[in-house]
Amino acid sequence: MALDLEVWEDNDALYSRAQEIFSTQIKNGATTFGLATGGTMIPLYEKLRSSALDFSHCNSVNLDEYVGVPQGHPASYHTFMQQHLFEAKPFKATYIPNGVAEDVHAEALKYENVLKSLTVDMQLLGVGVNGHIGFNEPGTSFQSETDVVELTASTRSANARFFDSLDEVPKQAITMGIASIMRAKCILLIAVGEEKRTAIEALLKGDVTEDIPVTRLCNHPNVIVLTDLQINND
Numbered sequence: 689m690a691l692d693l694e695v696w697e698d699n700d701a702l703y704s705r706a707q708e709i710f711s712t713q714i715k716n717g718a719t720t721f722g723l724a725t726g727g728t729m730i731p732l733y734e735k736l737r738s739s740a741l742d743f744s745h746c747n748s749v750n751l752d753e754y755v756g757v758p759q760g761h762p763a764s765y766h767t768f769m770q771q772h773l774f775e776a777k778p779f780k781a782t783y784i785p786n787g788v789a790e791d792v793h794a795e796a797l798k799y800e801n802v803l804k805s806l807t808v809d810m811q812l813l814g815v816g817v818n819g820h821i822g823f824n825e826p827g828t829s830f831q832s833e834t835d836v837v838e839l840t841a842s843t844r845s846a847n848a849r850f851f852d853s854l855d856e857v858p859k860q861a862i863t864m865g866i867a868s869i870m871r872a873k874c875i876l877l878i879a880v881g882e883e884k885r886t887a888i889e890a891l892l893k894g895d896v897t898e899d900i901p902v903t904r905l906c907n908h909p910n911v912i913v914l915t916d917l918q919i920n921n922d
Contacts, residue, residue: 690908690909690910690911691891691892691905691906691911691912691913692911692912692913693892693913693915693919694912694913694914694915695915695916695917695918695919696914696915696916697916699731699880699916700731702878702880702914702915702916703731703732703734703735704735705914706732706735706876706878706914707732707735707736707739707741709810709876709912710736710741710810711739711741713809713810713874714741714742714743714746717809718746718809718810719745719746719747719809720746720747720748720749720806720807720808720809721743721746721747721748721749721779721808721809721810721811721812722748722749722750722751722808722810722811722812722864722869722872723748723749723750723751723769723773723812724750724751724812724813724814724822725750725751725752725765725768725769726814728814728878728879728880728881729772729812729814729878730772732812732878733772733773734772736773736777737772737773737776737777741777743777743778743779743780744778744779744780745780746779746780747779747780747781747782747783747806748769748779748781748782748783749783749784749802749803749806749808749864750765750769750782750783750784750785751813751822751823751863751864751869752765752785752822752823752861752862752863752864753765753766753784753785753786753787753861753862754787754858754860754861755787755788755792755836755858755859755860755861755862756787756788756858756860757787757788757858758787758788759786759788762850763850763851764787765784766784769782769784783799783802785799785834785862785863786862787858787861787862792836792860792862793835793836795862796834796835796836796862797834799834799862799864800833800834800864800865800868803834803864803868803871807873808871808872808873809872809873809874810872810873810874810875810876811869811872811874811875811876812876812878813869813875813876813877813878814877814878814879815877815879815884815887815888815891815902816842816843816846816887817842817846817883817884817886817887818840818842818843818887818900819886819887819890819899819900819901819902819903820840820843820901820902821866821869821901821902821904821905822863822864822865822866822869823837823839823843823861823863824837824863824864824865824866824869824901825837825838825839825840825843825901826840826898826899826900826901827898827899828865828866828898828901829866829898830866830867830870830898830904831865831866831867832865832866832867832868833864833865833867833868834862834863834864834865834868835862835863835865836860836861836862837860837861837862837863838859838860839857839858839859839860839861844857844858844859845857866901866904870904870905870907870908873910874910874911874912875905875908875910875911875912876911876912876914877891877902877905877911877912877913877914878913878914878915879913879914879915879917880915880916881916882917884915884917885917885919887900887902888902888913888915888917888919889919890902890903891903891905891906891913892919894906
C-alpha cells in the first residue's frame, strides 16, 4: 500500500502542509486539480487564497454537486467553490456538475467524459463518517464512474447544517465514481476530527471492501493522508 500517513497535532500546521503539497504539485508541472467541498476544506482554501500560488494556467474538476440545487443557491457547490477559492484564485477552466440539468443522468455521463479528457494530477478528498468518498456511499461498486446517486440519511444529516432544514437537503447528487477518482495520479486525503476515526482506521488496516469506500485508496499508488488523529497503526 503506497500510502503516506502524516499525523499533525496542530491543525493549522496540517493545513499549511496541505498548501505545501499543492505548491509542490504546481512546481512539478501539475495542471489539473480535483477539488472537494465541505467544512474540512475551508481552512485549506483560506490558505490557498492568501498564498502566492497561481492557478490561472490550471484546470479544476470538482467531485460532486447536489441534484436540484441551482448554481446560485447558497448551499450549492458552485457557490461554495466561488466563495472559498475561485474569487481569489481563478483557474483557466473549472468544471462542476450541473445539478439542475434537464437530464441529470446525461449530465453525469457528460461530466465523466470531461474527466476522461483530462489527466487529474492531484485529487483532493475528504471522507465521510461512514467512509464515503465523493458521494459514493457504502456498497458502491469500485468500478463506478460519474453518476447520479442516492444520499444516505447519515450523509444528508451531516450536510443539513448548510441548509435551513433537513427537509431541504437534496436526496440525490452527481458524483465522480470511485473508478473516476482512482484515475488521479496523486490523491490527497484530509481527515480532521474524531468522527473520522473509524473510516481512517479502516483505510490504514488495509482490508479493501466496498462496504467502506475509502478503503479502495489502498490500491492507489500515490496517496497522502493528513490527519489530526493519533492512530495506533501497528
